[in-house]
Amino acid sequence: MWKSVLLLSSVIALSACNHHPTTYKTAGESGSAAAVTAQGFTGEQLRLIGRFDTSTQGKAQFTWPGSAVEFRFSGTSASIALGSTGDVRFQVDVDGAVQDLWVKNGEATYTLASGLTKGEHTVRLTRLTESFALVTSLLGDPIVDGTLLPAPAAAPRRLLVIGDSITAGYGVEGADQSCHYEAHTSNQQLTYAALAANELNADLHAIAWSGIGAWRSYGEKTPVNPSILVRYQRTLADDANSRWDASQYQPDAILITIGTNDYWEGSVSDDYRAGMKTLIGMVQADYANKPVYLILSPMLGGVQRESQKTILGSLVSRNVKVIDLGKIEPTDGLGCDWHPNKITNQRMGKALVQQLTTDLKW
Template identity: 30%
Template sequence: MGTFLKIKSLGLTALMLLAVSCSGRHSVDVEPTDPAILYMGRILVTDSTAPTFTYPGTTAMLNFEGNGIAMAASPGSGQFMVEVDSMAPFKINFTPSDSLITLADSLADGPHSLRVTYAIEGYEKHPEFRGFTITGDNAKLLPAPQRPGLKIEFIGNSITCGYGTEADSGDIHFSYDTENHTLSYAYLTARALDADFNIVARSGIGMYRSYGGPREGTPAERMPVEYDRTLIYNPSHYWNHRSFRPDIICINLGTNDTSLDNYDIELFETAYKKFLAHLHILQPQAKIVLLTGPMLHGQALDDVKASLDRLAEGNDNVYRFDLSEQTGELGYGADYHPSAAQAAKNAGELTTYLRTLIP
């Protein structure tokens, strides 16, 4: 099993040279646009910038031979979860002083696999993938992993992001240190189904009204406004929907629309209906699943369920599923969001249901 360590930023080129000179080993630099890297998620790639992204769950995967591998990213990119071969996943954090982090060293000879997943919401951090460095006498990049055939898109809020899933108590307030998308119901479902997946989610967002907004809605800040953008809150780059054709789209919205019991369910349903029509035009092949989330309860849950039932009735390729409501038996994440255990329970439920929709 390899030894894992962190290298602080001294300048990317200097660090790579230093790593090679100290080890006396061969190294191979992998550009972030190399076709042998398999990416998942909404990523902006231009001639002048490295692959840029904002949504949690954005993933880079590659195969290689060598005894070690390091990852480069823009300083301050934040937290990623790393999987090397079958070793236990671990978290790394690109602070403002980090540009290169060693992910594994002293690996055995032979082929290895790497999967790196963005664990947080990066709209404030502007993260970038800047490539990898493979080290070892036999260092080389191998052909890209095979892209999964099943494609799923998850549209949602903090629950889909994995907000607070690493917190031990609902009394703990949000921080990036306790957000981990790889513990969310969405990520766990995608992995269980071996799916290529895209996440379009933001904490606090709603279909017609984001958290704490006025009863009449927040027209400028809601999912239908952000959905067509590659990077959230950035209208400069629109997402090419033809580049990802999901077989299934799961929508988990309504918790923030009904927040603080200050909502108009008719406005919610009208906005939702319009968004569904938009999705049907963009992705006519997709089966769309309307979800209720585990934080909904009481009258709000009843209202959202009834609304989604009406939207699904007689609507081709639209389906309904309710994630089980959290009761506290499985604990709470930060700010009384789903715990890791609750998210795992919901993932199991959704995985079982989605299997019924897969031919």
């Protein structure tokens, strides 16, 4: 049964595909990035959602799934120069029409939209692929055939979610449990957290890494790889020298879905409780007096689910609550490697919307 408890965090070669055809032309590689990178990224008329490292002049680097850049322009076409250390799947949203974009290893300029009706348009480019060791860079500001307009207004609400493969969207688009990790079946924007944030008109920072735990990662008898306590502090997920400044983003609520991998053998030690207590303390130090929700894993059942509920329940305080958004049901079907699919995530997202709407008066 523990085959169903989580995920291998190995990096698989990514292959391009397109799942969301639209009526406009978009999402293609259009040439060299040299002309754009000569000027470099300034971000003056862009809205960045997520953790971005702008310490290198003329460049903004990012890794976490769900990280996005949004801008407005007047004209008919837009493109942007990007660099990447590997092939990464993105989603391009132009005025609400969505399509995939595959950013390849190296540097290139990518067409985000073309052939639009002349006028004002809003473009959002969102990373769907997990962090792993893949770093994407904005190498310049968008190139438009008209005028780049002031950045879109920020969303009125803010959420932070900390999780593992469930929150990263591992296998959410898979046909069943028999498939394994591939970028074209993993999609952070189809997770419970992203769906809820969209419904609530909230920005979302997703700090999610497949196979990670508060104590140990999937497949480890004893801890070897960095836990969520380590990666939570980073701007770039796999860079040990990278540090995030929490003052740059103050969420209205924090969601923590960590524990599935700690249970991968069926039980946990006291180190799981200790790790979760430490993580809660770190979050509360960064975001004082903000509500923290500890979410039960939808992949755990039976004795393990009750164990997690008991452990998390022991950590409840005035601003810390345990919530159950449901688990994978037989009628839902399964995503790759026994992960929640779109049906389970949609149901969890609706439950999360209801919880936050009630608690936060949203």
